[in-house]
Amino acid sequence: MINKIELDKILNKVDKPARYIGGEQNSIIKEEGTLSNQFQTRFVFAFPDIYEIGMSYLGLQIIYKVLNETNGVFCERAFVPWDDMATELTNNNIPLFTLETKTEVNKADILGITLQYELSYTNILNILELSKIPFKASDRDESFPFVAGGGPCAYNPEPLWEIFDFFMIGDGEILLVEVVKEHLEWKKAREPKIEFLKRISKLDGVYVPSFYDINYDEFGIITNIDKKFPEMPNRIKKRIEPDLDVLSFPTNPIVPFIETVHNRASIEIFRGCSRGCRFCQAGIIYRPVRERSKEKIKNYAMEQIKNTGFDEMSILSLSSSDYSEFEVLALDLMKSCKEQDVSLSLPSLRLDSISVNVLDELMKYKRTGLTYAPEAGTMRLRNVINKSITDQDIDFGIEQAVSRGWNNIKLYFMVGLPTETDEDLDGIVEIAKRAKDISNKYSQKGGSRFNVTVSVSNFVPKPHTPFQWFPQCTLEEFKRKHYYIKDQLKNLKFVTYNYHGADSALLEAVFARGDRRLSNVIIEAYKNGCKFDSWREHFKFDKWMATFEELGVDPSFYATREREYDEFLPWDIIDIGVEKEFLIRENEQAKKVVQTPNCRDMCSSCGLSDNFECKLRQGE
Amino acid sequence: MSKYILKYNKTGYLKYISHLDLMRLFHRSFKRAEIKLKYSNGYNPHPKMVIAQPLSLGYESTSEYLEIDTWEEFDQGIILSKLNSILPNGIKIIACKSLENFSKTLAALVEYAEYEIKIDSNDLAKFENLVNFLNAPEILIEKYQHKSNTTKTIDIKPLIKEFSYKINENNIVLNAIIRTGSNQNLNPEHFIQGILKYCDIESENCMISIVRTEIFFEKDNIILPIQDICN
Secondary structure (H helix, E strand, O other): OOOOOHHHHHHOOOOOOOHHHHOOEEEOOOOOOOOOOOOEEEEEEOOOOHHHOOOHHHHHHHHHHHHOOOOOOOEEEEEEEOHHHHHHHHOOOOEEEEEOOOHHHOOOOOEEEEOHHHHHHHHHHHHHOOOOOOOOOHHHOOOOOOOEEEEEEHOOOHHHOOOOOOOOEEOOOHHHHHHHHHHHHHHHHOOHHHHHHHHHHHHOOOOOOEEEEEEEEOOOOEEEEOOOOOOOOOEEOEOOOOHHHHHOOOOOOEEEEOOOOOOOEEEOOOOOOOOOOOOOOHHHHHHHHHHHEEHHHHHHHHHHHHHHHHOEEEEEOOOOHHHHOOOHHHHHHHHHHOOOOOEOOOOOOOOOOOOHHHHHHHHHOOOOOOOEEEOOOHHHHHHHOOOOHHHHHHHHHHHHHHHOOEEEEEEEEEOOOOOHHHHHHHHHHHHHHHHHHHHHHOOOOOOOOEEEEEEEEOOOOOOOOOOOOOOOOHHHHHHHHHHHHHHHOOOOOOOEEHHHHHHHHHHHHHHHOOOOOOOHHHHHHHHOOOOOOOOOOOOHHHHHHHHHEEEEEEEHHHHHHOOOOOOOOHHHHOOOOOOOHHHHHHHHHHHHOOOOOOOOOOOOOOOOHHHHHOHHHHHH | OOEEEEEEEOOOHHOOOOOHHHHHHOOOOOOOOHHHHHHHOOOOOOOOEEOOOEEEEOOEEEEEEEEEOOOOOOOOOHHHHHHHHHHHOEEEEEEEEEEEOOOOHHHOOEEEEEEEEEEEEEOOHHHHHHHHHOOOOEEEEEEOOOOOOOOEEEEEHHHHEEEEEEEEEOOOEEEEEEEEOOOOOOOOOHHHHHHHHHHHHOHHHHHHEEEEEEEEEEEEEEEEHHHHOOO
């Protein structure tokens, strides 16, 4: 345990000290020992960003609950301290500590770090450095924790391979519990460190990178993989639970003292997505679609409100309105929430499918913005990316909202999509103009002014998607596209235009589809001062580029190179259940501008049902 | 509809929770305890729940006061036990009293507060000067003014009602009752500045911890703890 008097001294000096104190309602404390209510395995769940971001992540609450419900296991939390606190910790020689018991993070048995976005990778090193834990797994002896990773970026863990002892691929509720149970057994058996890794590498979903040697040819392309132990699997099969209703859900989540990004109750209504948008990694890796029953959702929602006192609740999933009984569910939830003086957020709705009834109910208390994501400006390009909404759908959606008095609409687009031309960019401008035309039909004298926010992000080709072979736009091309749109929008007073920096999209593309040679780049970039890369004010693109140059690694090899179908891709070692042939087929369909139907309408044989139970396929 | 005054403490790490965060914590906790608060009228209704005197971030307190208006009448013991089962470690309701026929707000009545200030310093001998602290004709401090970005010299002596201290082996403990509230207010930081300046001690070399130990109103020239407002 760290010196609490010293801690008190520094907490007096830093901004928002409540980030570091723990003790929130519903947080948990356990005692170490051999009794059944005591713990033997200390798991520290670390989120590689600041408290306000990490505490807004439902996955943290889920894992906190399932681990603390496991006998013998204690899960505590750690986050990246903001600069001022990091400096105080370093100057006062206080290592990073857990919020629950103020125990040094390096005293953990397992340090689990969630991998949510590529730009958090340097923050992982920040956690390790502040915890006085060596960066590389090979430099950590028996006295250090196992460092484990999970979450969406673990579906291509290779750029992080040297840093982590193992990765977990799939649903945390299932795999993580098995891993910690194995740890309890291993601890009892008093075996050396490597034996634990051998034990868990037999579990579906666990990848121990040091057990595999990756060989490259002279161009940097993988030739083959050598296993260090014959009993290791050739590919790591993701681990999922087909029935969400058997999983436990955090009905008593930790309630932060301070305002976080999303300070509200939240209920996950399903996992996976049936849409098959070709750019979307989540839509592929979280297959199959698994819905939580309406009854469970309603019960969890009410219990969460009762146990937290939140006055806002949100439902979570990809494309929420695809839930099979969405209208009934949404109206039911709205009614119960209203009785409890709670406002309900429905963040991931598609205006083409949302029912007029839901919209009518929603507008009774929600008058903020409405967000709509056509993703691309023309029908042609939407066909390419398999975002199956027509111009009529878009106009209908906008009209539904505008006619009900919404005067602030947000439109999300991506640029740099495969086959994109300037005509597609013109399409973005056209949609904004049409929104204005529609609003003119309904505008009243003296009514507040109509505003469209056009938000443009940059396409990052992701592993395990049909576009995984596709080259990303160059920085210059991204910038040209941003200005091309800007030029056309600048005279439209009703439009607010935002676009994301292309340089961070380049880095995302490098790490999303990176290989093992990037571990050193991440470590060196961190040493050169890169951290909090997802924070605009901290992002140091020049230092990143200098690091690539210094190490002789070419970022364009990863970002803007087109791959061949027969190339051995770094993430091929991860088996997501969807067949590569399906991804190739989808990529070819994209080139032919042909749509693939929603899984709910017709099965396109992605191969998943050969490996996992897919209820949509059974429903055929 | 009923009115109550709750006395609570705020100790340990909870001293790092700001006034606004504390209000939100209470708001959620009343909701969880199913104690329905009355709401104000107006465009943006907010629950009728007022903290008598906001406490600065970083200060502990053994006597804070919260005034609430509820829809229904509650047994005072039930309010106390329900809330305490929900509130986090570091905040505890010590007493709950009904405020019948009370039309003012507690906040308007606050006149003084008592603080216990502990200063760890290597220079304890210098504090011996404090014997004559209140005999000085005036105690001048520099007050920074955000609005005009200037500093103003003020005499804090009239704002100090009572003052005592005890020098221990490693620290000095000051007890002071100073003006507090909307009429006249002495920020404890300025009081400490006056003490350190008087003793010629640099604040950087000190570890200072502050506990508010009581909040007072004034009646017939006598000061009484806020909780006695209804007696």
